[in-house]
Amino acid sequence: MKPSILVQTLGVVGLGCEAAVLKGYGDQFQHVLDGVSHLLDKQHEKGHKKPVDSEHLQELLSQKALKNRAEKLYEIAKLSEEGYGHPTRVIGSPGHNATIEYIIESLGEFGGNYYDVWKQEFEAVSGSVNHSEVSVDGDKIDAQPMSLTPGTPKGKPVSAQLELARDKGCEKGDYKNLKGKFALVVRGECAFGDKSNAAGEAGVLGLFIYNNEDGDVHGTLGEPKKHHVPTFGLSKKNGEDLKDHISGRQAVANVTLDAKVETIKTYNVLAETKDGDKDNVVMLGGHSDSVEEGPGINDDGSGTNSLLEVAKALTEFKVKNAVRFAWWAAEEEGLLGSNHYANTLSKEENHRIRLFMDYDMMASPNFAYQVYDANNKDNPEGSEELRNLYVDFYEDNDVNYTFIPFDGRSDYVGFITNDIPGGGIATGAEGLKTADEVKKFGGIANVQYDPCYHQLCDNLDNLAYDAWLMNTRLIGHSVATYAKSLKHFPKRSELKTDAIQKPTFKYRGHYLAY
Structure with a gap:
């Protein structure tokens, strides 16, 4: 007898008495009782979760947890040393394959009853x-x-x-x-x-x-x-x-x-809350791979680990809107994983995604707090509201910020070109920090935001932990805000066309395309 049938037959109120009678029949019913007990525990646990709240979710995020995940990711990158001569998590490498498994295992450890987790296979050109x-x-x-x-x-x-x-x-x-x-x-x-x-x-x-x-x-x-x-x-x-x-x-x-040029089979990893409105999906992502030249602990190990910590913290709360996390593969090959995902959505699935938030490079050593300058004139409606959420967070925390071009350098591209609102934050890549930015953020002028960008030295010494925690808190805030309510966020308009629209971004990931 299944526990669900037993509950329906006996009723929750009289379950204790009936269970005592059933126990008299012997051990053959013990597994049924255990199942009922587990079910009731889960119902009790679910019933006592509080609605998601930004402030309380942020309190669950810590530098220590981020540091532990960075150290784990670097050990994973070292699995590629035999074949590549150095740590790397490039697609097809032992390091990247193990990164995918690490993400899935982590989600299972803290969110096995909270998230549905799956892999999306695709062929990436490298x-x-x-x-x-x-x-x-x-x-x-x-x-x-x-x-x-x-x-x-x-x-x-x-x-x-x-x-x-x-x-x-x-x-x-x-x-x-x-x-x-x-x-x-x-x-x-x-x-x-x-x-x-x-x-x-x-x-x-x-x-x-x-x-x-x-x-x-x-x-x-x-x-x-x-x-x-x-x-x-x-x-x-x-x-x-x-x-x-x-x-x-x-x-x-x-x-x-x-x-x-070769084709490599690889995987996106996705995790969606079991609860929440599935017609109003709040989506966010970072990429799981690195370039071949290095381990990618900032690019984008920082985003990968921020998402894991926010996903863990979210399990303490109830959500009104479903939240979907994504870890994209083959970003470094030209945004291949995220583009594949967005381009293969059905019209119905596309329309269920209310927005996409991109989190790539959260901890550059010579950082600036950067916000993609997305607006509703040139992008799907809602992109500007997301930009303003980031701005409001920084201002509320007395943190300076700067706008950067929304030019196609990260995984928001596939969503924007398929009419899904998007945006994100970053801390800088190979660009040089200006004197004005030094006044705002500290650091060194005329030096790259990330001096180890796409290099072997993108390791455990290449992380600005204060910036990383601040941005992880902002990621948590963005998730909590929209998981709780989309009341003031623009509704999705009808898709302009069923066909995939031609990108107008001059970049494809970190490379110029035009």
């Missing part, structure tokens, strides 16, 4: 470059291979004439008469991947794309296409110098690019 060398007429050129570029055949040197393409290089016709040659083109008008594919269709051997603004081009080709060719990025100065050099002469480029 690229790596073993060796790259470019020269023109014997002079070495500073050219950066783009992410997900194919290599030269068998990684061997290829020599051919280098000429300027027509226009912006977005169409096959822009490479007329360049078959069997290398081409130089300026950045702009279309994505780097589209330029590379058009060049390949025309028979071009390789492509150099130079910047149309100051600075280098650290770009990505994005999703591999049939005709992609070896593609490099050049700074504006180097590109213009090269353009002048090849004008009016038959310049010869010698290119070696040992690179590979």
Whole structure:
């Protein structure tokens, strides 16, 4: 007999007396009684949870707990040392696989009866470059291979004439008469991947794309296409110098690019409260992977662990609206996990998500408290209200903050482009801290917010714990606020289209896409 049937038959009020009678029948009923007792304990526990409250949830968050999780994550990253020569949690590595299991195990330990937990499998495209060398007429050129570029055949040197393409290089016709040659083109008008594919269709051997603004081009080709060719990025100065050099002469480029693009099976991890309104889902996420070069304890181990601690604290409360946590894989490959998730939602599931909050890099050593400058004019309605929640929290805690561009560098992209309101906070990556920001946040001017960004030294010494706790408290506040009520948050409007909309962000993760 199932405990649920027994409860229905006996009734809760008379359960004690009836249970005593049943006990007389022997041990065969003991397991039934144990089940009933467990069920009543759970009902009692659930009934006595208080509604979620931001202040009390924040009190459950601590630096000690964050530090313990960081230490655990670093030990996990070290599982990759044999295969990679150093700690890393890049997708496909033992370190990343163990990170996924660690997240799932942690959720089971503190939230087994509170959350539904599942994995979403997908295939991620990953690229790596073993060796790259470019020269023109014997002079070495500073050219950066783009992410997900194919290599030269068998990684061997290829020599051919280098000429300027027509226009912006977005169409096959822009490479007329360049078959069997290398081409130089300026950045702009279309994505780097589209330029590379058009060049390949025309028979071009390789492509150099130079910047149309100051600075280098650290770009990505994005999703591999049939005709992609070896593609490099050049700074504006180097590109213009090269353009002048090849004008009016038959310049010869010698290119070696040992690179590979492969497909790796990996997983997103999701956890949703069993209770709460499933038609009003409050969603938040960070990414579980690192770059190959290092363990990623700040990027984004800090976000990964903040989410775990907030998820743990939330189990002490009742929620009105369902809360869904996500740990995305393959963010470092170009936001692949979050884009896959958002792009494969049905229209009905999409519309149940009221907002998405992104938490990537919460503890940069030379930090600034950064808020994505999302507004309702350029983004789905509700993005601005989320931005204002972050601002209000910092102001209420007498903490300075600064706005940063909402330009496509993190996992909110897939949600925004699928009409789901979004936003987030960060503490800075490779950008340089300004003198004005030093006045606001302390730290060192003209030094990266995270001097170990995408490097081996992104380890346990690369965390600003005060900033990390402050931002973890803000994450808790955002969850508690919206899990309790969405009364003043804009309702989802009807989707503009059933089709996936073309992203307008110039970044795809940490790489330029346009």
